Each structure stands twice: as C-alpha cells, then as structure tokens.
Amino acid sequence: MSVRIRQVWDRLFTVLCSGSVGLLIAVLLLFLVPMIVKGGKAVFFRQTVEFRKMQRDLFGRGDLDSLHEAIARTGQARQEVLARIEQFGRGIDTKLLSDEAKDAYRKYGLELRYREVSREEYSRLRAAAKDIRDNFLAALDSTEEAAANRFLDQVDLHRDSPEFQATAVETFFTLSKQYRRILDEMDLAHREEYAAELDIVKTELRNLLGPLPGESTPPLPQDRFGATRWDVAKKHLHYLLYQTKWVPGDSGDGRLVKKEIRRDDPEAGLFAGTELAPLFSMMEKNLERMLEPEWTVYGRYFLDDSTSGHYFGGVGPEILGTLVLTVLSMCFAVPLGVLSAAYLVEYAGDNIAVRVIRTCINTLAGVPSIVYGLFGLAFFVLIVGRPCILSASLTLALLALPVIIRASEEAIRAVPQSYKEASMALGSGKFRTFLTVTLPAAGPGILTGLILSLSRAAGETAPILFAGAVALGPIPDLGLKFRWLFQPTRALSYGCYDITVGDRLAMRVPHNQFGMVFTLILLVLCLNIAAILIRSRMSKKLQGM
Amino acid sequence: MKKRSDHSMQTDAAAGFSRPLRLSAGQDLRGYLTGRAARTLLFITAFVSVAAVLLIFVFVVREAVPFFKSTDAAASLSRLKEFLTRTQWFPEHEAHPEYGVLAIIVGSLYVTVVSLLIAVPIGLLAAVFLSDIASFKVRQICKPVIEILAAIPSVAYGVFAVMVAAPWLQKHLGFTTGTNALNASLILSIMALPTILSVAEDSLSAVGRDIRQASYGLGATRAETMIRVVIPAAGSGILAAVILGMMRAIGETMVVWMASGNAAQIPSPWWDLSQSVRTMTATIAGELGEVPKGTTHYHSLFAIGFLLLIFTFTLNLISESFLSRVKRRQR
Numbered sequence: 032m033s034v035r036i037r038q039v040w041d042r043l044f045t046v047l048c049s050g051s052v053g054l055l056i057a058v059l060l061l062f063l064v065p066m067i068v069k070g071g072k073a074v075f076f077r078q079t080v081e082f083r084k085m086q087r088d089l090f091g092r093g094d095l096d097s098l099h100e101a102i103a104r105t106g107q108a109r110q111e112v113l114a115r116i117e118q119f120g121r122g123i124d125t126k127l128l129s130d131e132a133k134d135a136y137r138k139y140g141l142e143l144r145y146r147e148v149s150r151e152e153y154s155r156l157r158a159a160a161k162d163i164r165d166n167f168l169a170a171l172d173s174t175e176e177a178a179a180n181r182f183l184d185q186v187d188l189h190r191d192s193p194e195f196q197a198t199a200v201e202t203f204f205t206l207s208k209q210y211r212r213i214l215d216e217m218d219l220a221h222r223e224e225y226a227a228e229l230d231i232v233k234t235e236l237r238n239l240l241g242p243l244p245g246e247s248t249p250p251l252p253q254d255r256f257g258a259t260r261w262d263v264a265k266k267h268l269h270y271l272l273y274q275t276k277w278v279p280g281d282s283g284d285g286r287l288v289k290k291e292i293r294r295d296d297p298e299a300g301l302f303a304g305t306e307l308a309p310l311f312s313m314m315e316k317n318l319e320r321m322l323e324p325e326w327t328v329y330g331r332y333f334l335d336d337s338t339s340g341h342y343f344g345g346v347g348p349e350i351l352g353t354l355v356l357t358v359l360s361m362c363f364a365v366p367l368g369v370l371s372a373a374y375l376v377e378y379a380g381d382n383i384a385v386r387v388i389r390t391c392i393n394t395l396a397g398v399p400s401i402v403y404g405l406f407g408l409a410f411f412v413l414i415v416g417r418p419c420i421l422s423a424s425l426t427l428a429l430l431a432l433p434v435i436i437r438a439s440e441e442a443i444r445a446v447p448q449s450y451k452e453a454s455m456a457l458g459s460g461k462f463r464t465f466l467t468v469t470l471p472a473a474g475p476g477i478l479t480g481l482i483l484s485l486s487r488a489a490g491e492t493a494p495i496l497f498a499g500a501v502a503l504g505p506i507p508d509l510g511l512k513f514r515w516l517f518q519p520t521r522a523l524s525y526g527c528y529d530i531t532v533g534d535r536l537a538m539r540v541p542h543n544q545f546g547m548v549f550t551l552i553l554l555v556l557c558l559n560i561a562a563i564l565i566r567s568r569m570s571k572k573l574q575g576m
Numbered sequence: 577m578k579k580r581s582d583h584s585m586q587t588d589a590a591a592g593f594s595r596p597l598r599l600s601a602g603q604d605l606r607g608y609l610t611g612r613a614a615r616t617l618l619f620i621t622a623f624v625s626v627a628a629v630l631l632i633f634v635f636v637v638r639e640a641v642p643f644f645k646s647t648d649a650a651a652s653l654s655r656l657k658e659f660l661t662r663t664q665w666f667p668e669h670e671a672h673p674e675y676g677v678l679a680i681i682v683g684s685l686y687v688t689v690v691s692l693l694i695a696v697p698i699g700l701l702a703a704v705f706l707s708d709i710a711s712f713k714v715r716q717i718c719k720p721v722i723e724i725l726a727a728i729p730s731v732a733y734g735v736f737a738v739m740v741a742a743p744w745l746q747k748h749l750g751f752t753t754g755t756n757a758l759n760a761s762l763i764l765s766i767m768a769l770p771t772i773l774s775v776a777e778d779s780l781s782a783v784g785r786d787i788r789q790a791s792y793g794l795g796a797t798r799a800e801t802m803i804r805v806v807i808p809a810a811g812s813g814i815l816a817a818v819i820l821g822m823m824r825a826i827g828e829t830m831v832v833w834m835a836s837g838n839a840a841q842i843p844s845p846w847w848d849l850s851q852s853v854r855t856m857t858a859t860i861a862g863e864l865g866e867v868p869k870g871t872t873h874y875h876s877l878f879a880i881g882f883l884l885l886i887f888t889f890t891l892n893l894i895s896e897s898f899l900s901r902v903k904r905r906q907r
Contacts (some may be wrong), residue, residue, distance in 0.1 A: 037797055044799035048705035051698045052718055055773075058766055059725050064733065334897070358878050367621050374618035388622050390896065391629040397820075397892040398632065398885065399827025400730075401857045405881040409635040410862070429628055436625070459606060462614035488731020492855070493829035497864055527731045531738050532834055541739070548735045552728060559727045565721050 034298020063552070070549020072542045073345075074332050077261035079322035080105050080240060085256045085343055090335065101323055108320040112310055113244055116236060119307040121209070121224050125171040128206060132171075135165045135202035142199055156194065160333035163203050170207070174222070176214055183207045183214075183498035213306070217245075228274065228294070228301055235271040239264055239314075240321060253342040253536065260542070261324035268318055272311055274301065277307055332546065339503065340536025341526075341543045344552050345572035348506045352520035353554070355507065356424045356495070357488045365481055368435030373465055375436070376443045400493040403430050410426040420507060423499030431484040442473040475569045479562045486558035490551065493522040500525035502533060522550045541569055587680035619722055633885065640882040643675075643875035659879065665840040665854075667863070667873040675876045679840045681883070683853035686843065687757055688825040688833060691764035695825075696818055698765075699772035703817075704802050706773070707780040708788075726770035730830040737763045737835035751850045753837060758849035760836035764828055768821035779813020779902050780806060823891050826857075827884065833858035856880050 035276045080101045121127045139160050143153055163186050170182035186207045189195055237243060241257035249255055258264035273291040280288035294302045295311040302308050316319075335345030371388075379385040407426030408418075415422045446469050454464040470477075492500075500522045507515040530537040530544050537544055599607070644659070646652045662676020706715055741763065742754025751758075783806050791801040807814065837852025840859075844851075862875050867874045 037800070040795035041799040044802070045709060048701045048709055051701040053727065053797050054698060054707045055702055056721050058719055062728070064734055066736060101726065106776050112647065189731065280815050370618050370621040371625060378615055378618060388626055391626040394629050394889060394892050395625055395898055397830065397888050399857060399888055401827070401829040402632065402636065402885050404883050405636055405864070405878060406632045409639050409878070410631060425708060432625060432628070471596050486727055493861055496608065496861055524729060524731050527735055528830060528834070531735045538748040544735070544739065548732050552732050555727055555729055557703040559724055563723065
C-alpha cells in the first residue's frame with residue numbers, strides 16, 4: 032500500500048473514532064434537550080386566570096381578592112363572546128325556541144283564564160293562539176327557507192291584531208323576528224352541520240374559558256376549569272379557529288389531504304356571514320384579556336398531589352414514594368454490600384467459595400430487571416403477604432446489591448496498604464482495623480457507590496411493577512407504627528410509564544407527562560453529578576492536592 | 577493469628593505505656609474469638625448474594641414448573657417442545673390457548689442483534705478514541721457524559737421512544753407505526769453503548785504499551801496499530817464487552833415494552849425493521865400484572881422468565897471466562 036493511502040486511512044480512522052464519541056455526546060444532547068425543554072414546561076409556563084382559579088379551588092392557595100378582581104376583569108372581556116354563542120345556539124338548537132314557544136302558549140292560557148271573557152271568546156282566542164304556536168313550530172321544523180318564511184308570515188298575520196296586544200302571545204312575534212334573522216343568515220339545509228360544528232366550537236370554548244354560563248359545575252375537576260396554561264390555550268384557540276377537512280388533493284389520484292379551513296373564512300368557512308362569524312376574530316384578538324397569561328414558576332409542582340390522571344397538580348407523592356423506596360432499599364443493601372466487599376477484599380483468598388461468590392455477584396448484576404420483578408412477586412410478596420413498600424424495596428435492594436459490592440470493593444482496595452499496616456502495628460485486629468481505619472478511609476468511595484446505586488434504584492421500573500408500585504393510590508402515611516411498610520406506593524419510575532402509555536387522561540396533558548420524566552431525570556442527574564463531584568474531590572485528595 | 581507469645585517484647589521501653597503489652601489468656605481468647613466471629617459474619621454476608629442467586633433460580637423455577645407439569649414425562653416433554661417451537665402466543669384464548677414462545681424469543685434476539693449492530697462499531701471506535709487518541713483533558717470531559725448516558729433510567733428512554741422518537745419516525749420515514757423494531761433497537765443501542773464502551777476501553781488499555789510501541793517502531797500508522805495489533809490483542813475483552821452489551825439489551829424491559837409495538841410475530845421479510853415485534857421481557861411485564869395467580873398463563877410467564885434467566889446466566893459465564901483471560905494476560 033502506498034504511503035499516501037495509508038496516511039489517508041489513518042486520518043479517516045481518527046476522524047471515525049472521534050466522530051463516534053461526538054455521536055455519543057450528540058445522542059445524549061438529543062435525548063436530554065427535548066426531555067428537559069418539554070418537561071421544564073411543567074414548572075415554567077404562562078399561567079392563566081383559570082390556573083389561579085384551579086389553584087384556589089383544588090389546593091386552596093392564592094390571594095382571594097386579587098383573584099376576584101382578575102375574574103371580574105376577564106369576565107368582562109368574555110361577556111360578548113359568551114352572549115354571542117348563546118344567541119347563535121338558539122337558532123341552531125331549535126329546542127330552545129320551541130320550548131319558549133310552548134311556554135308562551137301555556138302562559139297565554141293562564142292569562143285568559145284570569146281575564147273576564149266569555150266561553151266562546153275564550154275558545155276562539157285560545158284556538159288562534161294555538162294556531163300561531165303550531166305555525167311557529169312548523170316554521171322551526173321546516174327544512175326549506177321559503178316554507179319556514181311562509182309559516183312565519185302566518186304567525187305575523189296576527190301581529191297587529193289588538194286582541195293580542197300586551198299578552199303572552201307577543202312573545203311569538205319577537206321569537207319569529209329572531210328566527211327570521213337567523214333564517215336570513217343561515218342555510219337551513221346545513222343545520223345539522225351547523226349543530227355539529229357548533230358543538231365543537233362550544234367544547235373548545237369550554238376548554239378555553241371553563242363551563243359556559245348556565246351550565247352546572249362539572250363533577251370532574253378537569254372539566255371545571257378552562258385552559259390553565261397559555262400554551263394549552265393557544266392550542267385550543269387553534270382548534271376553535273380552524274376546521275380540519277379531508278379534501279381531494281392536487282395530485283389528482285383521489286387521495287385525500289388534510290386541510291385546515293378557518294371557520295369564519297369568507298369563502299370556505301362554515302360560519303362565514305352568520306351571526307357567529309365575528310366571534311372567531313374576537314377570540315383571537317381578545318384571548319389574552321380573557322385569560323390574562325403571565326409567566327410563573329410552579330415550584331410546588333414537586334410537592335403537590337395530583338388530580339386523577341395527573342391532569343392538574345404535581346408529582347409530590349411520586350417523589351416521596353421513590354425516596355422512601357430507595358432509601359429503605361439502601362438500608363438493606365448498604366450494610367450487606369459493604370460487609371460483603373470487606374470479606375472479598377480483606378479475608379478472601381482465591382478458593383472455590385470466593386470464586387462462587389464472585390460468580391454469583393456477577394450473575395446478580397446480569398439478571399434482567401424484569402426477572403427481579405418476577406422474583407419479587409414469587410418470593411418477597413409471598414413472604415410479606417401483599418405487594419407493598421417493604422417487598423418493593425427488598426426487591427430493589429437485591430438489585431442494588433451487586434453495584435454496591437463492586438463500588439465498595441474498589442473503594443476498600445484503594446485504601447493504601449500503609450494505613451492498614453500502621454493500624455495492625457498498633458495491635459488492633461483485622462476486623463477492628465477494617466472498622467476504624469479502612470472503612471472511614473474508604474468512606475467517600477463507598478458513598479459514591481451508594482449514590483450511584485441509589486440513582487439506579489430510583490430509575491428502575493420493572494422490578495417494582497408487581498411488587499408494590501401503583502399508579503394511583505393514597506400517599507403512604509409515614510410514621511404510623513410502620514404500617515406504611517405494608518402499603519403500596521406511587522413511584523416516579525412507574526408513574527412515568529403509566530402516564531405515558533397507560534393513562535388516557537394524561538395524554539391530554541403532555542406537559543405533565545414530560546414533567547414527570549423531567550423530575551425523574553433531574554433526580555438521577557443530580558445524584559450522578561454529586562457522585563462525580565465526590566469522586567473528583569477524592570482523586571485530588573489521593574494525588575495530594 | 578495474633579498470638580503474642582514473645583516474652584522478650586516485655587521490656588522497659590514500654591514503661592510510659594500504661595497498658596500491659598502481654599495479654600491475659602482471657603483477653604487473648606476473646607480477641608481470637610472476636611476475630612473468628614467477625615470473619616464468619618463477613619463470610620455469611622458475602623454469602624447472601626449466593627443465596628440470592630439460588631433463591632432467584634429456585635423461586636422462578638418453582639413457579640415455572642407447573643406449566644410443564646403433565647401426566648407423564650413424555651407429555652411434559654412434548655409440552656416443552658411445543659413451548660419452544662410454536663410461534664403462536666394466544667394465552668388468553670378461551671377454547672384453545674396457545675403458548676408458543678418462538679416468535680417472542682426471535683423478537684428478543686432480533687432487537688438485540690440489530691441494536692448490537694449499531695452499538696458495537698460505534699462503541700469500539702469510541703473506546704479506541706478514549707484509550708489511544710484523546711488527551712487526558714478530553715477524556716475527563718467524555719467520561720461523565722458516558723456515565724450520565726448509562727445512568728438515565730430505562731423508563732425515561734422509553735418515554736423518549738414513545739413520545740419523541742416514534743412520532744418522528746412516523747413522520748419522516750413514513751412508517752405506519754412509530755413503535756417498531758427499529759425504534760426499540762435504536763434506543764437499546766444507546767443503552768448498550770456505555771457498557772460496551774467502558775468494558776472495551778478497559779481491555780484496550782490493558783494491552784501493554786510495549787506491544788503498541790513495537791508496532792509503531794515497525795512504522796505502522798495508528799490505524800494499523802489499532803486494527804492489526806491492539807484490537808486483536810484485546811479480542812477477548814472486546815468479546816466480553818459485546819456479550820455484556822447483549823445482556824443489557826436482552827434484559828431490558830421498559831424500553832422494548834414501550835417502543836417495540838408488542839406484536840408477537842416474526843418479522844417477514846426478515847430485514848423489515850418497520851414491523852412490530854415482541855420480546856420476552858415485554859411479554860412478562862405486560863401480562864403478569866393482569867393474569868390471576870396460579871393459572872397456566874401465569875406459570876407460562878415464569879417459564880419465559882426462566883428462559884431469560886438461563887440466557888443471561890450463560891452469557892454471563894461466557895463473558896466472565898473472556899474477562900478472566902484478559903486478567904490473566906495482565907498479570
């Protein structure tokens with residue numbers, strides 16, 4: 032091979048090698064950046080007045096006076112929109128109008144009864160009123176504009192007759208006037224379509240502004256408030272403004288393409304030219320005044336309990352559960368791990384027993400985490416009696432054991448032989464030397480291992496799937512005579528799984544889905560960075576700096 | 577072991593030393609017994625991990641055996657054969673439940689092999705970079721990055737696969753579903769990389785300087801030295817790295833459960849990565865929560881767990897033998 036080619040190949044090799052490390056760093060960033068940016072939105076976001084209402088109602092915090100002021104301000108901004116949607120709804124949903132018509136007829140009957148009229152007069156007027164009512168209802172039912180107008184003409188015939196002046200029958204005339212106006216603007220043939228779209232518009236309005244006036248308070252907390260966050264509000268505003276339609280594409284092969292049409296678009300929009308049309312531009316223009324968004328740091332996210340499906344609130348119980356599980360598992364694993372490591376370093380020679388022990392530790396480290404889950408179910412749950420914190424943390428302890436043993440072994444090995452020799456020379460035995468000299472000297476190293484296995488245990492999901500983690504449950508009541516040991520608990524890792532693929536409701540709040548993962552990653556990262564810092568300080572100390 | 581029988585130690589030099597250097601018989605015995613007791617205690621604690629491995633095997637087998645148990649040995653054997661060779665996995669079928677685990681094993685191996693195909697070259701090249709190319713400073717920066725990559729919980733990777741990677745794949749590569757073999761393999765390769773990288777780097781560093789210098793002295797470039805000399809010399813350690821990465825990938829649960837699509841089928845054509853597969857771990861994780869205890873389905877899941885245990889145990893023994901070869905060479 033010529034020298035030139037060899038040189039090029041050498042360069043290429045170097046580039047490839049550094050490129051793969053660069054790729055690794057890029058992968059890490061590619062993973063961390065979206066997770067942290069999206070998850071951070073659970074904590075840093077623009078809150079709306081609905082968020083403040085929710086915090087007040089569900090968590091009882093926030094200043095009531097300023098909240099009332101804000102509600103009054105936003106209420107004013109919302110007034111016109113809400114009035115408009117109600118008005119338009121009457122035209123589409125004829126049930127309201129027909130109910131009013133029937134009501135007026137009934138009222139007129141009562142009025143007649145209290146008036147001094149003869150029997151014939153009574154039945155004549157009553158029949159006339161009935162005629163008006165039937166005509167009006169027929170107008171409501173007819174699907175053609177001409178026919179509807181004809182019926183309305185019949186109604187209006189009586190408008191000027193003096194006998195109905197100042198009676199309940201006059202209601203019919205105002206109703207007919209209203210309905211005429213609706214007929215002018217609306218194509219009756221599309222009434223069904225209008226009704227369907229109006230339903231969507233109403234749902235989106237509810238999503239934005241909370242329950243519409245006149246509706247009762249919904250039982251589920253997630254329906255009680257409008258858009259609590261500005262990013263969510265903008266999403267719903269888009270749904271409100273645009274209608275998605277599947278239309279034949281330009282390619283001409285009959286494939287449908289998705290197209291978004293603005294609902295008040297003068298040419299294609301369904302609501303163009305109707306009374307509702309101004310609502311959309313109004314919403315677009317005034318949404319900020321209706322919701323009053325402002326930047327906020329929702330620090331209580333890490334402490335708050337959540338409503339069902341993590342729709343509102345934070346990850347407090349999950350963090351608590353994870354901490355309890357991991358700390359308890361460390362209580363089991365650390366003494367065992369450190370003592371095992373002490374045996375392997377200080378006492379064990381190279382015999383069969385030690386080799387078996389080492390093989391077993393390696394095997395333990397290699398056992399898939401789901402098999403730990405199986406074992407936890409088949410053994411610890413069997414012993415303890417039910418899936419609970421105790422069985423879950425025992426399972427995690429077993430998982431963390433090999434990590435701790437290896438780390439402690441390394442740390443103990445790193446203690447200079449001279450320390451031990453000095454202690455021995457002073458007459459203390461092997462075990463005493465270990466307890467009073469080696470262990471303190473190896474302390475930081477063991478601590479590093481402990482922190483790393485803590486972070487591993489905090490992130491493991493598969494072992495606790497069947498051993499005591501639940502997605503929804505009461506917060507363990509710590510303190511109560513160790514009863515909490517026998518309760519199941521929520522945990523961050525299991526919560527992350529559940530909120531992403533298990534919970535339908537949570538899928539509507541991606542910021543909370545990412546927020547939980549963000550919390551878990553943050554926890555693990557903090558633990559790891561702490562471990563890295565401790566280790567670097569230690570290595571400096573060993574170098575005598 | 578520390579009997580002080582030497583009387584000549586007792587001299588006036590220790591006049592200022594208040595404690596008598598000579599131990600009484602009782603003290604001596606006590607010291608001896610404490611030492612023995614401590615030794616025994618430590619041995620017992622060290623034996624806990626052995627006990628744990630035994631317990632894991634015993635209890636997983638105990639729950640798996642009823643699945644194969646039948647009227648006689650021949651029937652049990654045919655049951656086992658059916659379990660391992662059939663591809664139909666319909667444990668919840670009312671009339672004819674089927675427990676053929678072959679498609680699931682193939683699924684596990686499939687994502688594992690694909691992820692290794694991605695992870696091994698990258699991991700090996702990166703290991704070469706860290707052991708032979710990078711300066712001390714660069715290494716100091718790269719190490720924590722790799723540690724963090726290894727520390728990120730698998731469920732977080734799973735969420736990434738479902739919520740970020742899957743929509744991206746679906747949008748840009750035109751797959752019908754984003755949760756498929758490719759997605760799972762990509763994420764698994766990220767998870768296996770740190771393991772492969774660190775073990776491979778250790779074994780590359782274990783190859784002596786003299787070998788490298790001999791190669792350079794003969795006029796070889798760095799690329800030639802690494803490829804022709806150092807990597808072959810570190811061969812068994814690198815194989816161990818690959819096997820450890822494989823164990824990591826085959827035992828991983830949350831990522832494959834969330835990202836692989838969980839369809840119990842053998843991909844056909846075999847190279848079609850856009851198809852959904854199902855792995856052993858995902859089958860256990862997905863179904864164990866819902867089956868009543870003591871049913872055939874329940875025991876069949878433990879049988880899968882036992883298979884998994886055997887897989888990893890074997891791989892572990894192989895990697896250990898490779899690593900011990902590396903260690904022997906170091907000495």
